[in-house]
Every structure is written in C-alpha cells, then in structure tokens.
Amino acid sequence: MGSQIVSLVVNDQRREFIARPGTSLLSALRESLGLMAAKRGCGQGTCGTCTVLVDDRPVMSCLVAVETIEGASVRTLEGVARGGELDEVQSAFVDGFATQCGFCTAGMIMSAEALLERDPDPSREDVVEAISGNVCRCTGYASIVAAILDAARRRRDAASSGGDAPAVPAGSEAADGAGVR
Known part of the structure; x- marks a missing residue:
C-alpha cells in the first residue's frame, strides 16, 4: 500500500500532507509539518513527551497512526499561545518554575490544557491524575x-x-498552591 494524502486541522489551520500508512502522528507533526514541540521520548506511549490534543483529548502522538484520525482537529503546544502571548498555563509554568530541562514541558502543558478545558476548577488530585501519563x-x-x-x-x-x-x-501563596484545594 502506498502513501496517501492526509488532511487534519492542526492548530486551527487545515493542513494536508503525504504520509505512508502507519506513520505516527508525532512523525507527521515533526517531519511533515515542522512542529517540533512534541518530543519523541520512549516511543511506546509511556512517557507523555509527545502528548498533543486530538479533538480536545490528550493522546500520545507516538501511538496514533495519522491516517486513523483523518479530518481530526489537532492542537500542539505551538497552537496554545494566542497573538504572541503565552496563555495562563504557559505563564504559570514559567512563573512557578515548573520546568527544568524542559523535555516534558510540552506534553505536561497539553495535558493541563485538556484538564482545564473540561474542568476549570480541578482539585490537586484531578491534576495529578491528568498528568499521570507524563513523566x-x-x-x-x-x-x-x-x-x-x-x-x-x-x-x-x-x-x-x-x-x-x-x-x-512565583513563590506567593497562590502560586505555590497553598490554600488551593
């Protein structure tokens, strides 16, 4: 079976590209579309560095064959900031020193975005569960x-x-989570 044209809405823009059957969404994003925020970590769906949103749900893009999501909406870290301004999750990560090496950051932020879109007032336990697939x-x-x-x-x-x-x-009571349920 040969290559095929795949069409997705990526970060609110219709994108078409050629992919071989079985090409991972991660490979398509990085190699065909030049979107480099999602990282290749374990390649087995256990580390979460490749997390993106597909139809507003977090997925490990290394495990998704791109042809299986034809027409889907995909959001990557590159699509989070609006008008050149960081959104609240990105700003809170910067202000709260929530990154060190940065390798997991894109996946963590995408998992957080999905959580906050479905639950604007999560508990600490909800957050822990939402990022449990991100190492x-x-x-x-x-x-x-x-x-x-x-x-x-x-x-x-x-x-x-x-x-x-x-x-x-950063370092204030609200930023360090004290007093937040």
Whole structure:
C-alpha cells in the first residue's frame, strides 16, 4: 500500500500532507509539518513527551497512526499561545518554575490544557491524575501541580473579570498552591 494524502486541522489551520500508512502522528507533526514541540521520548506511549490534543483529548502522538484520525482537529503546544502571548498555563509554568530541562514541558502543558478545558476548577488530585501519563525526571512534580492549579485560578479570575487576570508572582501563596484545594 502506498502513501496517501492526509488532511487534519492542526492548530486551527487545515493542513494536508503525504504520509505512508502507519506513520505516527508525532512523525507527521515533526517531519511533515515542522512542529517540533512534541518530543519523541520512549516511543511506546509511556512517557507523555509527545502528548498533543486530538479533538480536545490528550493522546500520545507516538501511538496514533495519522491516517486513523483523518479530518481530526489537532492542537500542539505551538497552537496554545494566542497573538504572541503565552496563555495562563504557559505563564504559570514559567512563573512557578515548573520546568527544568524542559523535555516534558510540552506534553505536561497539553495535558493541563485538556484538564482545564473540561474542568476549570480541578482539585490537586484531578491534576495529578491528568498528568499521570507524563513523566518528568527533573522537577519532582510539585511545581508542575502548583503551576496547573495556579493556571486554573488565573483562568477563573480572567473569566469572572471579563479579561486577563493579573499574574501572581512565583513563590506567593497562590502560586505555590497553598490554600488551593
């Protein structure tokens, strides 16, 4: 069986490319579309570095044959920032020092985006469960969980004020997750 044209909506843009059957979504994103945020880690779906959203659900893109999601909507880290501005999750990761080497960061952020889109007020346990498929070997997870809880608060504050919520300085009570359920 030869190559075929695959059509996806990637970061809100219709994209078509040629792929061989069995080409992973990760390979298509990186090699055909030049989107490099999702990383190849284990290649077996256990580390989460390749996490992207397909139809708003987090998936390990190394495990998805791209032809099986023809026509789907795919969002990568490159599609999260709007108008050159970091969104709340990205900002909270930066402000809360939730990255070290950065290898897991794109996958962590995409898992967090999916969580906050379905649950704007998650508990600490909800966050831990949402990122349970994402491995970080550097941070110990505490700063990542706190950043996601902070991002949730920022989004709720922005929604209630009708605009952007002010950033909470890293190390403050809200940024470190204290007092957040």
